[in-house]
Amino acid sequence: MHHFFTEPSQIRDPHIFITGPDVNHMKNVLRIMPGERVGISDGQGTDYVCEVDRLEETEVVLNILSSEKSYSELASRIYLFQGLPKGDKMELIIQKAVELGVFEIVPVATRRAVVKLDEKKAKKKTERWNAIALGAAKQSGRSLIPEVKPVMRFAEALEYAKELDVLLIPYEMAAGMEKTKEIISAVRQGQSVGVFIGPEGGFDEEEVEKAAAEGAQPVTLGRRILRTETAGLTVLSILMYHLEQ
Numbered sequence: 001m002h003h004f005f006t007e008p009s010q011i012r013d014p015h016i017f018i019t020g021p022d023v024n025h026m027k028n029v030l031r032i033m034p035g036e037r038v039g040i041s042d043g044q045g046t047d048y049v050c051e052v053d054r055l056e057e058t059e060v061v062l063n064i065l066s067s068e069k070s071y072s073e074l075a076s077r078i079y080l081f082q083g084l085p086k087g088d089k090m091e092l093i094i095q096k097a098v099e100l101g102v103f104e105i106v107p108v109a110t111r112r113a114v115v116k117l118d119e120k121k122a123k124k125k126t127e128r129w130n131a132i133a134l135g136a137a138k139q140s141g142r143s144l145i146p147e148v149k150p151v152m153r154f155a156e157a158l159e160y161a162k163e164l165d166v167l168l169i170p171y172e173m174a175a176g177m178e179k180t181k182e183i184i185s186a187v188r189q190g191q192s193v194g195v196f197i198g199p200e201g202g203f204d205e206e207e208v209e210k211a212a213a214e215g216a217q218p219v220t221l222g223r224r225i226l227r228t229e230t231a232g233l234t235v236l237s238i239l240m241y242h243l244e245q
Helices: 021-029 089-099 118-138 153-161 177-185 207-211 228-243
Strands: 003-006 017-018 039-040 046-055 059-071 078-083 102-107 167-171 191-199 217-219
Touching: 003 021, 003 118, 017 021, 017 046, 021 046, 021 059, 021 153, 039 059, 078 228, 089 102, 089 118, 089 217, 089 228, 102 118, 102 153, 153 191, 153 207, 167 207, 167 228, 177 217, 177 228, 191 228, 207 217
Parallel strands: 003 039, 078 102, 078 191, 167 191, 167 217
Antiparallel strands: 017 059, 039 046, 046 059
């Protein structure tokens, strides 16, 4: 069953009205026909099973068959603060992070990041990244669309993360695995968690110190050196397993 998102304002019981780019996608790409069933999420925690009533020029009208609270989201909101990687690695990271249940992704310009984006390029990248997040949310059956924030400097990211309950920063100099297991085990359902991941060159030691001063806890991901596109997904996988209801 195909899955789409809509604004709560487009839900007027007993119908849901789909507008925008999804109309063309449903009609001309997926070739959905009247009578077919589709899944709809309102982005606020409610999922609907609907039947296509009619496909018009600028909208698709659906009949609501049932609705229920979504159970596809984790019990905690996880924020991924990702150091800007080279090439198109960020696209893979976003896609997989959304599948693993991330709530929000913050691209971070760190000291050792090779990629340097000017304001114009950063804006275009952010638009592209949010489109990828939307596609991944549809594919994985999420009930909300994780937002990819505009690129932040490291200091801005730390300030943004101040209100979160738990901050984790994988670092090769962190204490052993037992300490990391203890830290992860202490994360409770309902807490917000920020995960800081360095770029290819890792974090500068001063950045780690600043993060620690703001309450970030260094953790280890084992004895092997993980690529930046692997490290964040590893932490998200561990947290998903720990927090899944």
